[in-house]
Amino acid sequence: MLARQLRAVLPRTWIRHQSSTSGSLFKDLEGSSSAAEKESADAAVYNTNADLLNHPYIKSKMDPQGKTATEELLSPLKQILYSKVLAANNGKFVNNQTVEHEGSSYELSLTPEQQKALIPSVYIQSYRIKSSWKKMYMFLRMYRQMGLTEAITQSHFSSRRMARDVANMLERGRDDAIKLGMNPETMHIDQIWVGKDGNDFRRIQFKGRGRTGVITHPYVHVKAILKDNQVREDRKALIKKRLDRKLWRPLRNWTIKEDDTQTPDYKW
Structure with missing residues (x-):
């Protein structure tokens, strides 16, 4: 019933794309929801996208809930x-x-x-970004252990093209932190990394003398973990404690003293 209602509302191209993939939206809505949610979903009529966004399963995916x-x-x-x-x-x-x-x-x-x-943390993931992982890796190095608000500011003032996508990801992480009851002003980027997104776009490159080549347009995704600044301070204190400890020596600085027992002959 729910699948027929959604098929009547959604575009045909979108429905064909969703049905061709293994993780279909209709399967998630019908398989993951409970019996009570199915009854309420079947009774509802989805005339617009706003009505579809009120579905309990879709709202649970859009609004994160804190997992204890x-x-x-x-x-x-x-x-x-x-x-x-x-x-x-x-x-x-x-x-x-x-x-x-x-x-x-x-x-x-x-x-x-x-x-x-x-330790409370927020996991965030970007959308599909058109860039190579080598360029993105060099760009993300400045975000290591940086404050969340400072990282968003740096992204807005950066001239790199991928900075806008990273700023969008960090802003969504800030909003999720507020929804989870955390203070984004006291949070930092604990971990951030990049990975290949797959399905690179390829096109023909025409060369001279009838020859051709292939131009590849790579795509990547960025993921990060946001934590409280106390974690960073504890890590700094631990590193300082290790650096300040005294160096262990295998032998003490003994002095050789002359006594009656010492002779020029070697003793076993």
Whole structure:
């Protein structure tokens, strides 16, 4: 029922493109939604694109919902202890800290992988960008560990063509951070990388003496992970601690002293 209604509204070319791919929109709408959503979707009439955007499945894809990793990684008791440790240290987790709960003392210990997964972050991905990965890699080097607002400003003032697409991606990440209850002013780009998008456009290049070549127009995509500035400060403190430690020496600076036991002969 829903597929027939959508086919009556959407253009024929768009429907043929969606049906030819493996991940069809109709299959997602009919297979992933629950029985209650199917009944409400079948009863609705989609006359315009605005009506289609009100579908619960499409709204869930457009408006991100915060996924709590604490429910997947920590038990109910550890979740309470983890929240108390964060409240005692101004939002920073301290391993093996003693916490009181219901008259008992506990020490919560988490692995570095668990601590990294529990830090709130925003994952963003760009659209298809016409550029090569070598040019994009050299351009993205300046965004490493840069603040989010500063990175958006740099993108707007850059003369590179791909800077506009990167700025659009970062602005969408900023909006998603606000929807998830995070402060974009205190966030930075923790990781950013580029990958080939595939399906490069190729055309014929005509040469002299009846010869031809192939011109390839590559396409790439950019992905990034946004995190709070506290993660960057902790990394800087760890690096400074490693650099400031004293150098270990295998032997002490002993002085040879003359005594009665020393002789010019070698002793085994």
